[in-house]
Amino acid sequence: MKTIIDGLYKAFENRVRLGIMAALAVNETLEFTALKEYLDVTDGNLASHMKALEKEKFVGVKKSFIDRKPNTRYYMTTQGKKAFEEHLNTLESIIKAQK
Amino acid sequence: MKTIIDGLYKAFENRVRLGIMAALAVNETLEFTALKEYLDVTDGNLASHMKALEKEKFVGVKKSFIDRKPNTRYYMTTQGKKAFEEHLNTLESIIKAQK
Structure with missing residues (x-):
């Protein structure tokens, strides 16, 4: 039955994951720290949710070096x-059904 | 910081709970079985989510007898x-920020 x-x-479902996806939907790529500040969450909390979204292949990660410093950027996959x-x-x- | x-x-957050609240928002009261069919979930699943919403005082329960049969109806509290x-x-x- 369709509900x-x-x-x-x-x-x-989780609000942090919803926030991650919302942010990545309007930014081609985002750094870990930018997402962390945007959602005001801890490193551990964000990392665990990013991992879950990566596992589902809804989010991808690009690792590179900028000025010899490691740089990690996230993006939303087509599937995501x-x-x-x-x-x-x-x-x-x-929401519409409520109004 | 506000995010x-x-x-x-x-x-x-949970989809079943969102469904429960959405249903109770547009129906003054609903029976357990009606909610169960509406959301297509098991007794145990619905019961555990109803309990969680009751504990938060977002949902209330009215127990009565109709034709000597026990009747349980749920409603959304003002707080809920x-x-x-x-x-x-x-x-x-x-959603609007995405469009």
């Missing part, structure tokens, strides 16, 4: 974009 | 309504 919550992804869109569209329907 | 995810409630509205408004802002 109103069917288009919601377990992977995006599609899933996040479906998630937001479902949330939007739920 | 984009600050108005989101941990209590409503206020919190859910804030949650949805925050989700709405996140």
Whole structure:
């Protein structure tokens, strides 16, 4: 049976993960520290959620060196974009049904 | 620091709980079985989420007898309504920022 919550992804339920995806949806790539400051979370908290999103292949990571310093940037995968869109569209329907 | 995810409630993160609140927001009271069918979840799953929402005082329960049969109905508390509205408004802002 199709229900109103069917288009919601377990992977995006957590508020930090929702924030990560929202930030990556409007920024091509973001550094770990930028995301951390944007969402006001600890290193450990952000790292564990990034790992979960990476595991689902919704987020990718680019490691490089800038001025010989390691630089880690995250981006949203095509798969992640599609899933996040479906998630937001479902949330939007739920919100609309309230008004 | 205020972030984009600050108005989101941990209590409503789970999709089943979001579904429960959405259903109770537009129905004055609902029976357990009606909610169960609406969200297509098991007894145990729904019961555990209802308990969590009751504990937060976002949902109340009315027990009575109809034709000598026990009848359990759930409703959203004023506190629950206020919190859910804030949650949805925050989700709405996140969605709007994407478009």
